[in-house]
Amino acid sequence: MPETITPQxxxxxxxxxxxxxxxxxxxxxxxxxxxxQEIEIEDIAKMAGVSTGLLYHYFPSKRDFYVxxxxxxxxxxxxxxxxxxxxxxxxxxxxxxxxxVDYLQEHPAGFAAVHRxxxxxxxxxxxxxxxxxxVQIGRLLKDLGLKPGEQPVLELVVRGWLAFVIETxxxxxxxxxxxxxxxxxxxxxxxxxxxxxxxxxxxxx
Amino acid sequence: MPETITPQxxxxxxxxxxxxxxxxxxxxxxxxxxxxQEIEIEDIAKMAGVSTGLLYHYFPSKRDFYVxxxxxxxxxxxxxxxxxxxxxxxxxxxxxxxxxVDYLQEHPAGFAAVHRxxxxxxxxxxxxxxxxxxVQIGRLLKDLGLKPGEQPVLELVVRGWLAFVIETxxxxxxxxxxxxxxxxxxxxxxxxxxxxxxxxxxxxx
Numbered sequence: 078m079p080e081t082i083t084p085q086x087x088x089x090x091x092x093x094x095x096x097x098x099x100x101x102x103x104x105x106x107x108x109x110x111x112x113x114q115e116i117e118i119e120d121i122a123k124m125a126g127v128s129t130g131l132l133y134h135y136f137p138s139k140r141d142f143y144v145x146x147x148x149x150x151x152x153x154x155x156x157x158x159x160x161x162x163x164x165x166x167x168x169x170x171x172x173x174x175x176x177x178v179d180y181l182q183e184h185p186a187g188f189a190a191v192h193r194x195x196x197x198x199x200x201x202x203x204x205x206x207x208x209x210x211x212v213q214i215g216r217l218l219k220d221l222g223l224k225p226g227e228q229p230v231l232e233l234v235v236r237g238w239l240a241f242v243i244e245t246x247x248x249x250x251x252x253x254x255x256x257x258x259x260x261x262x263x264x265x266x267x268x269x270x271x272x273x274x275x276x277x278x279x280x281x282x
Numbered sequence: 283m284p285e286t287i288t289p290q291x292x293x294x295x296x297x298x299x300x301x302x303x304x305x306x307x308x309x310x311x312x313x314x315x316x317x318x319q320e321i322e323i324e325d326i327a328k329m330a331g332v333s334t335g336l337l338y339h340y341f342p343s344k345r346d347f348y349v350x351x352x353x354x355x356x357x358x359x360x361x362x363x364x365x366x367x368x369x370x371x372x373x374x375x376x377x378x379x380x381x382x383v384d385y386l387q388e389h390p391a392g393f394a395a396v397h398r399x400x401x402x403x404x405x406x407x408x409x410x411x412x413x414x415x416x417v418q419i420g421r422l423l424k425d426l427g428l429k430p431g432e433q434p435v436l437e438l439v440v441r442g443w444l445a446f447v448i449e450t451x452x453x454x455x456x457x458x459x460x461x462x463x464x465x466x467x468x469x470x471x472x473x474x475x476x477x478x479x480x481x482x483x484x485x486x487x
Contacts, residue, residue, distance in 0.1 A: 229459040230468075236453055237446040237472070244445030245438050254434040259483065263435075266483075267442070270475035278464065278471075 097135050100125050104146040109186025113143060144201045147191050151209045154180055160216055167265070169220060174264045177242075178257045185250040192243055210239055221272070234275035238268055302340050305330050309351040314391025318348060349406045352396050356414045359385055365421055372470070374425060379469045382447075383462045390455040397448055415444055426477070439480035443473055 091099065103125040107116060118139050122132040136142035157176045160169050181188055191206075214235050218225060225232065242264055249260055296304060308330040312321060323344050327337040341347035362381045365374050386393055396411075419440050423430060430437065447469055454465055 229457065233450050233453055233457070233459050234468070234472075237450040240445040240449030241442035241476075245442040248438055248441055252434065252438075254438050263439070263479065263483065266479045267439075267476055270479055271446075271472055274468065274471045274475055278468065 096127070100127070100132065100135060100142075101146055101149050104142055105150055105184065105187040105190075108143070108146060108190035109184070109188075113190075118142070140199070144199070144205070147202050148205050150184075150187060150191050151205050155209065155212055158213075160220060166220060167269075170265050170268060171261065173216075174261045177264070178261045181246055181250065181260075182257055189247055189250055192247060210236065213239060217268075228275075230278060231272065231275045234271050238271050241267060241271075301332070305332070305337065305340060305347075306351055306354050309347055310355055310389070310392040310395075313348070313351060313395035314389070314393075318395075323347070345404070349404070349410070352407050353410050355389075355392060355396050356410050360414065360417055363418075365425060371425060372474075375470050375473060376466065378421075379466045382469070383466045386451055386455065386465075387462055394452055394455055397452060415441065418444060422473075433480075435483060436477065436480045439476050443476050446472060446476075 100121070104121055107121055107124060116139070118132060119129050121142065122129045125132070132142075136145060154177070157180055158173045160173050162169075164172060214232060215225060217235050218228070218232065221231070223231065245260075245263070249255065255263065305326070309326055312326055312329060321344070323337060324334050326347065327334045330337070337347075341350060359382070362385055363378045365378050367374075369377060419437060420430060422440050423433070423437065426436070428436065450465075450468070454460065460468065
């Protein structure tokens with residue numbers, strides 16, 4: 078519980094869960110704009126229009142807050158990129174990557190903060206990123222009619238493709254060498270080309 | 283200068299530059315075996331058979347030591363993967379990736395330590411990794427008859443391919459899904475497939 082409630086910019090009254098979510102969104106934007114090390118918990122409170130005490134009530138430390146922001150960002154991206162089983166395979170991947178590129182356009186700085194994050198070596202952050210990859214890889218394998226462990230080489234290549242996507246996304250955020258549609262096509266074409274390479278070599282293993 | 287020279291296991295007498303190099307090699311092996319946070323500068327000294335004072339003489343802090351180890355590792359890998367201009371293009375890339383896979387086999391733990399390093403967000407470490415990427419990308423572009431900046435989309439894809447190679451290397455170190463020869467072929471095939479995708483889309487931009 079907060080010990081003192083200091084005067085603060087009055088915002089509309091929110092339910093605790095909404096307030097928590099608003100704080101996380103603020104944190105996501107702030108992390109995109111500044112380095113983790115430069116951010117003070119007071120800045121987050123000020124930007125969200127709540128007292129530092131209240132922020133500590135929800136998040137005991139800056140690290141807790143950061144980990145929560147990363148977890149929520151990962152969760153949101155997974156929700157938005159859920160494959161639609163009714164679509165044929167290529168259209169399905171196109172729809173997924175289209176949702177992904179939309180997300181990149183809406184939250185370029187937040188995406189970069191999560192993936193270039195200064196505490197990226199933090200075990201909890203790693204676990205979140207690893208979970209994210211595992212879900213995405215599981216979806217892609219399912220799309221190809223495979224179970225995890227059935228095609229180790231293809232899984233290796235799918236992981237590599239995810240790294241390709243993240244790295245090119247980070248560069249694209251800074252340089253915008255392609256239109257969003259072209260970026261989506263590049264991701265889909267790269268997946269097709271790489272998975273074909275893997276399947277031609279890995280099917281006997 | 284070391285303040286005290288404590289008794290130590292006697293090793294053969296070495297010139298300062300050789301001793302420095304031996305210390306870096308020890309550090310590289312140690313970083314492969316243990317997490318950065320768990321390593322004490324005393325462990326490195328003990329393993330290398332020198333006094334802590336002498337180690338501090340070469341490296342003022344654990345972080346300095348780590349940064350030097352990463353820089354040397356990056357330098358070694360760049361040296362070993364220098365393309366041979368006398369070879370035709372595909373054979374040249376094969377030779378480069380062959381040298382790269384040889385290196386992975388010799389130093390799996392050290393490679394993983396550099397790329398999963400706990401202080402990977404350290405600005406100096408980032409700069410080293412970024413320099414490494416820039417050199418490798420420059421070489422690949424040169425191989426394709428291009429200068430940096432001439433083909434932004436291809437450069438984006440080359441960067442993505444490097445991320446693909448690093449991620450699959452890290453997984454391969456743990457899981458060995460492929461023989462070393464197959465891994466090298468996968469890298470070369472992936473490069474060919476991805477660069478073709480980029481060239482077909484980026485040539486007008």
